[in-house]
Amino acid sequence: MIKDLPELIEANVISQETAERISDYYHQKKNKEPNRLIAVFGIIGAILVGMGIILIVAHNWDDFGRTTKSILAFLPLLLGQASCAYALIKKKEQKVWLEASSAFLFFSVGACIAMISQIYHISGSLPDFILTWMLLTLPQIYILNSSVASLFYLIGITYYAGEVGYSYYHSKEILWYWLLIIGIIPHYLKLLKNNAQANWAVLHSRMIPISLIIALGTCGYDNEELLFISFISLFSAFFLFGYLPIFRKTGKSTQSYSSLGLLGIIVTLIPLTFDWIWDNLFRKLPPINELVMTPEFISIFITTCIALYLLLRHDHIPASNRLSIIKYSFLVFIAIFLSASISPKLAELLSNLMLLLIGIRIIRQGIEEDHLGILNYGLLVLTTAILCKFFDTNISFIIRGLVFVGLGIGFFYANYMIIQKRKRNEQ
Secondary structure (H helix, E strand, O other): OHHHHHHHHHOOOOOHHHHHHHHHHHHHHHHHOOOHHHHHHHHHHHHHHHHHHHHHHHHOHHHOOHHHHHHHHHHHHHHHHHHHHHHHHOOOOOHHHHHHHHHHHHHHHHHHHHHHHHHOOOOOOHHHHHHHHHHHHHHHHHHOOOHHHHHHHHHHHHHHHHHHHHHOOOOHHHHHHHHHHHOOHHHHHHHHHHHOOOHHHHHHHHHHHHHHHHHHHHHOOOOHHHHHHHHHHHHHHHHHHOOOHHHOOOOHHHHHHHHHHHHHHHHHHOHHHOHHHHHOHHHHOOOHHHHOOOHHHHHHHHHHHHHHHHHHHOOOOOOOOHHHHHHHHHHHHHHHHHHOOOOHHHHHHHHHHHHHHHHHHHHHHHHHHOOHHHHHHHHHHHHHHHHHHHOOOOOOHHHHHHHHHHHHHHHHHHHHHHHHHHHHHHO
């Protein structure tokens, strides 16, 4: 904007006085914004300092007595608390100082727990250690208003979910994850309210859905096939969530949800284009009175209710958006899933058709928006849907070869037409 001011003055679009006011405004705004590079290096520096202290102490650890070891275990924690207190009292306006101190304190808590456990031979598992660490650092997010602590916390509870849900099969401790994830929701909503396009908000908008996807997979026990519905509903909810009013301005946060939602629906549908998944599906399922109490059914109920709520109450996707039809994916897929009880072949056919229609919709969107990336994305979906059938049907190599040639020509022709259209518009 500033570099265009001389041209605007020369063209008599704005006056010299207006140009000066615009220039002053942007310079003041830039000065108020924290330096991103300083913030990143400040946080990394704080983590490295903490690790350095721990390594120096560890080098001479066996030479110390129990009392000395205990003091040294709490030393990084006390230093971190002192640094955070100083940041809150003296450097409250300097976000870099606050976040760096918060990062140091976060890892100091974990180091202190680990060293005290080793000194006094306190037994426990890795999930127990992570759970204790995350519970102790949760208040830090709100006392310090720290986004870096929130991100580290999110990584920690996601690792906990993976460790408990996938390594400890049928462990009820996974319930802790769903309580812990609620703990950062107020902080995340505050970030979105302040500025949904700010870096911290964008990072949270990318990591939270990934964390939920990983954790949702832990709900699979004896009826894992039902999780297909849960994942489709979750991805549909992501797609709808990305178009809420809080993301009204198209930006990184919107793309994090809507793009991930669309990609997730496509990836979930791909294995369902094969017949072996549908053939024995309903033969394995327990009676309905037992099914409603399973983790899979509970996950279906919750994710579908969330998606349905977003669809009915917050449908802000423009009707002109060709991909708006994706918002009904979870309802369509539930109908397809239920159709497998009548005919597995019908469910397989409908799954293939759904994937093909999504690919066609994306291609149409790319053509209308003159966007090569979207166009090729749709072509890739369409190609994937066709390739899947090559592994599921007995087709001669000649026909397969002809199909590949046709797909290649289709890719070339579609891209060529878009490029030619752009050239004509430029002329």
